[in-house]
Amino acid sequence: MITLRNITLRRGTKVVLDDASVVLQPGEKVGLVGRNGAGKSSLFALLTDRLQSDKGEVDIPRQWAVGEVAQNMPETDMPATEFVLEGDVRLMAARQALADAEAAEDGHAMADAHALLMDAGAFDAKPRAQALLMGLGFKGEQVDAPVNSFSGGWRMRLQLARALMCPAELMxxxxxTNHLDLDALVWLEAWLQRYDGTLIVISHDREFLDAITKVTLHLDEAKxxxxxxxxxxxxAMRAERMEQQQAAFGKQQERIAHLQKFIDRFKAKASKAKQAQSRVKALERMEKLAPVLASADFNFEFREPVSLPNPMLMFDDVACGYEVDGVENIIVRGIDRSVLAGQRIGILGANGQGKSxxxxxxxxxxxxxxxxxxxGKGLTIGxxxxxEMDVLRPEEGPLSHMVRLAKEVSPQAREQELRDFLGQFRFVGDMVNQQVGSLSGGEKARLVLAMLVWQRPNLLLMDEPTNHLDLNTREALSIALNEFEGTVMLVSHDRALLREVCDEFWLVSKGVVSPFDGDLDDYQRWLLDQSKEAAKAAKDAAKALAKAGKSGSTVAAATPAPVAAAAPAPTPAPAAREDRKLSGQARQKLADQTRPLRKEMDAIDAKLNKLADERTALxxxxxxxxxxxxxxxEAGKRLKAIHDELESAELRWLELSAEVDAIHAAA
Structure with a gap:
């Protein structure tokens, strides 16, 4: 179990924990909550020995491995799969042991290292890593792309996959969920529900916490x-507790007032002096209760739009995409829809389908x-x-952003008015001139919200607005969007926000935008059905390959496609009529061309099976x-030789398979 006893922790002059104690049992799934800046990440640093407490004891079983998502952006050209594999500390230790044994030509150590590799699941580690990547939204062709070819958000997904790869007793x-879309979030939710270790998660996603956790740890006022x-x-429990605490405080204040009144009245009267003195002592001995001081709520509202054009937008066979080196890459096409005044549209779809x-x-x-x-005439878009940095300038402060915006929207605005306005979004004092690049994610998000409110838009386009918002600010955003008189188009993985704000959904999938007839629960069921269909298609494709003699059992075991994110095999286009007349001759010609290659592949299959049997026996x-x-x-040396032969044979089999596919494609 994890035990914190009377912990006091300071960060600079700030007391993060003050005589705090808690016990967490093995296997518990814990949600760590508290306002931004309360010290939740500092508590994580304490649990991983990156910080030392000023007082008290932290007790975590020594043998426990700890999995944690690194916050740094990795800069390496290592393939994504290999980067994730490095998260498995047991596997990496076994690999290093084998490398050391081979360097020392120590057969006994080689045998021990191979046993460690078996225990670490080395022979299915790669497909496990790729299944994690596919579940988090990576495409099949991306799983071996260099890490530094991905954007920042995708690199954080890589760090998450790397953490999940770790065989940890404590996660x-x-x-x-900050960099995940709804599809990947649902997958992660299911993965964590199956995780049997101890989990502590910091999240501002209410539905995610409800689905995963059974214990909530609240960090408040350093306790x-x-x-x-x-x-x-x-x-619910905290509200009841605060109500009880406030009632107890009120009763005590009444008792104190009564005692003080008696003391003030009779302390100078000789006949009552003894009773008055006893009440003074009772007052001194009384353990004073503190009043309930709830954190100040954050609230804001969008200003009433100047006009509400209807319709606001009309799409006529619209195609959306981006241009790279002068070449157009169309992601979504054929959009024929209208956006009306007052609509609340949630945009759903898997990552990479084109929502953003x-x-x-x-x-x-x-x-x-x-x-x-x-x-529509008078359309104003927020x-x-x-x-956030797509619309912010890192070297400027919040006030500079507002001054520039005010010149465009309302030139008559005075600086003091802008300062007061920023104060509503918790930018006070010197913060109004602090460089945006040094602000936290939540502060940047609040600045963008402030700029949106000032613009008085009639159409709000919100692309993952909750990524860095705490639960209080998310609640404030939900209320503000519901009270907004204009139109909202919302992309979000926050299901609570989607449920509270949106009354209809668009689905972006397979290159088109279509209405989704259902709610978020229906969408999650649809995702499950899609996953099942993909898994069935992958299984059918594997059976077809095996039947055609194109894959041996050992190769299939070495490089299986991750079922969780497999895509259906493409269906060949029907041949033209004149081609069908010659199909028999064409097939014979192809067979003649590929026969030597397939013969060599069959020989490699037999060799792979033989090597696998020998390895199992050893x-x-x-x-x-x-x-x-x-x-x-001798066994250790032979295992090393078998390992090298298997790698070489599998590589040759893949080369031959690619040649056969190329011949078929050229035919």
Missing amino acids: LLDEP LHRYGGNYTAFE TVVKTVARMQRAMGGKITE YFAQQ EAQLAEGKATPAQIV
Whole structure:
């Protein structure tokens, strides 16, 4: 179990924990909540020995491995799969042991290293890593792309996959959903529900916490309070506790006032002096209760739009995409829809399907690749970008942003008026001149919200607005959007926000935008059905390959496609009539061309099976523990040789398979 006893922790002059204690049992899934800046990440640093407490004890079982998402952006050209594999510390240790043994030509150590590799699951580690990547939204062709070819958000997904790859008894996840879309979030939710270790997760996603956690740890006023239940249960219990605490404080204040009144009245009267003195002592001995001081709520509202054109937007056969080196890449095409005044539209779809591309096109951040978008007269767009820095300047402060915006929207605005306005969004004092690049993610998000409110838009385009917002600010955003009189188009992985704000959904999938007839629960069921269909298609494709003699059992085991994210095999286009007349001759010609290649592939299959059988026999021999030292040395050397032969044979099989595919494609 994890035990914190009377912990005091300071960060600079700030007391993060003050005589805090808590006990967490093995296997518990814990949600760590508290306002931004309360010290949740500092508590994680304490649990991982990056910080030392000023007082008290932290007790975590020494043998426990700890998995944690690194917050740095990796800069390496290592393939994504290999980067994720490095998260498995047991596997890496076994690999290093084998490398050291081979360098020392120590057969006994080689045999021990191979046993460690078996224990670490080395032979299915790669497909496990790729399944994690595919579940988090990576495409099949991306799983071996260099890490530094991905953007920042995708690199954080790589760090998350790397943490999940670790065989950890304790998993610490700090805002794991920030860079995920709804599809990947649902997958992660299911993965964490199956995780059997101890989990502590920091998140501002209410539904995610409710689905995963059974215990809530509240960090408030430098104290830790444990609640048995998920986040919704915690809110109810905390409200009851605060009500009881406030009632107790009120009663005590009445008692204190009564005692003080008696003391003030009779302290100078000789006959009552003794009673008055006893009440003074009672007052001194009384343990004073503190009043309930709840954190100040954050509230804001969008200003009433100047006008509400209807329709606001009309799409006529619109194509959306982006341009690279003069070449157009169309992601979504054929959009024929209207956006009306007052609509609340949630935009759903898997990562990479084009949700943000559609929103950016509407926001005039990039041009439409085809068709026509007709804007209503007086349309004013407010755009919240997924990456806040797309609309912010890192070297300028919040006040400079507002001054520049005011010149465009309301030139008569005075600086003091702008300062007062920023104060409503918690930018006070010198913060108004602090460089945006040094602000936290939540502060940047609040600045973007402030700029949106000042613009008085009638169409709000919100692309993942909650990524860096705490629960209080998310609640304030939900209320503000519901009270907004204009139109909202929302892309978000926050299901609570989607449920509270949107009354209809668009689905971006397979290159088109279509209405989704259902709610978020229906969408999650649809995602599950899609996953099942993909898995079935992958299984059918594997059976077809095996039937055609194109894959041996060992190769299939070495490089299976991750079922969780497999895509259906493409269906060949029907041949033209004149081609069908010659199909028999064409097939014979192809068979003649590929026969030598397929013959060599069959020979490699047989060799792979033979090597696999030999490896299994050697491993069984070593596992019995009856081998002599000389036999262990020889077995270790032979296992190394088998490993090298398998890699070489599998590589050759893949090369031959690619040649066969190329011949078929050219035919």
